[in-house]
Amino acid sequence: MKGPPHTVAAPRRGPVHGRYARLMLRSVILAASRSSRVERLVATAPFTRDVVRRFVAGAGTDDALRATRELVADGLAVTLDNLGEDTVTSDQANATRDEYLKLLRLLSAAGLTPAAEVSVKLSALGQKFDEQLAYDNARAICAAADGAGTTVTLDMEDHTTTDSTLDILAKLRKDYPSTGAVLQAYLRRTESDCRELAGPGSRVRLCKGAYKEPESVAYQSTGEVDKSYVRCLNILMSGDGYPMLATHDPRLIAIGEDRARWFDRSPDRFEFQMLYGIRPEEQARLVGEGYTMRTYVPYGDEWYGYLMRRLAERPANLAFFGRALISKK
Numbered sequence: 001m002k003g004p005p006h007t008v009a010a011p012r013r014g015p016v017h018g019r020y021a022r023l024m025l026r027s028v029i030l031a032a033s034r035s036s037r038v039e040r041l042v043a044t045a046p047f048t049r050d051v052v053r054r055f056v057a058g059a060g061t062d063d064a065l066r067a068t069r070e071l072v073a074d075g076l077a078v079t080l081d082n083l084g085e086d087t088v089t090s091d092q093a094n095a096t097r098d099e100y101l102k103l104l105r106l107l108s109a110a111g112l113t114p115a116a117e118v119s120v121k122l123s124a125l126g127q128k129f130d131e132q133l134a135y136d137n138a139r140a141i142c143a144a145a146d147g148a149g150t151t152v153t154l155d156m157e158d159h160t161t162t163d164s165t166l167d168i169l170a171k172l173r174k175d176y177p178s179t180g181a182v183l184q185a186y187l188r189r190t191e192s193d194c195r196e197l198a199g200p201g202s203r204v205r206l207c208k209g210a211y212k213e214p215e216s217v218a219y220q221s222t223g224e225v226d227k228s229y230v231r232c233l234n235i236l237m238s239g240d241g242y243p244m245l246a247t248h249d250p251r252l253i254a255i256g257e258d259r260a261r262w263f264d265r266s267p268d269r270f271e272f273q274m275l276y277g278i279r280p281e282e283q284a285r286l287v288g289e290g291y292t293m294r295t296y297v298p299y300g301d302e303w304y305g306y307l308m309r310r311l312a313e314r315p316a317n318l319a320f321f322g323r324a325l326i327s328k329k
């Protein structure tokens, strides 16, 4: 059988910003992300409240449940992320674990599983200073999710953590085979990781990648990242696993729909994923078309770091958040 096309046309370019301007912008945002004075300023600005309300469900577990209830009532699936990463003490890591255990109990009691699952950052569970602790905590969350009849997906962070995260994933999958992986199309290694992880039952979220990575490990241009995304999507959609296509990019969504037809994948054998507050009308359209559409819902009081780090890691996200504020499509 002839394979699907492996390329994607070069994207139309917006206004060209110089490399220097991008670097400046990045260092300004990074400086701001470390400044408690700027945090106070940002936290009290009226514009910020709108941004936070649009992209973060709220500070508490009850906010997470409310947002989940609303999304599930609209036919969406959900994955919940308790904000916070790079914990530096075991007390913090264990507190994050306990928050997930509580969340899973409440989701199950409210009848919101399996529609809602959880997304977990291993760095929030201690990965940076004690890998065994991160594994133990992740395992406890997987056991609770299993008891609640739902699943866990391990978010992927910067490339220095990829091997450790995939190692922990492999260990978790021995007892909890539905544990989901995330692969980032901007990493040069990802096509090979997709081949490794495209086996039966393997849940794999494919995203472009949100961190600032060096050229030695990651494609730098939009066109290269998009082409890599399509190659990876082809591997996952033609494989035996369960692909989770996480993107807001209309061209990649259209290619996902096309490959589902090409590889005869019914809507229960893959899903689309997008972030809370981004392109809600497109999310509703995909639900209307009969696809599984999962919204990634962050909650917690560490929203400042979340928003600022997203901007700093990739200043293009400034436009990403800006676009989302003026567009629901």
Ligand SMILES: Cc1cc2nc3c(=O)[nH]c(=O)nc-3n(C[C@H](O)[C@H](O)[C@H](O)COP(=O)(O)OP(=O)(O)OC[C@H]3O[C@@H](n4cnc5c(N)ncnc54)[C@H](O)[C@@H]3O)c2cc1C
Pocket: 154, 155, 156, 157, 182, 184, 207, 208, 209, 210, 211, 246, 247, 248, 249, 250, 273, 274, 275, 278, 279, 295, 296, 320, 321, 323, 324, 325, 327, 328, 329
């Ligand atoms: C569910 C989910 C989970 C994720 N998990 C991870 C993770 O674990 N690790 C990680 O590194 N990254 C993760 N990401 C982030 C991801 O890597 C990207 O940084 C982010 O999704 C932006 O890439 P994009 O594919 O949406 O396309 P972009 O390149 O940001 O946008 C492409 C095109 O999409 C359209 N578009 C984008 N945003 C809007 C908007 N607001 N309104 C209208 N059109 C828009 C525009 O046409 C735009 O040109 C996740 C993303 C999602 C959706």
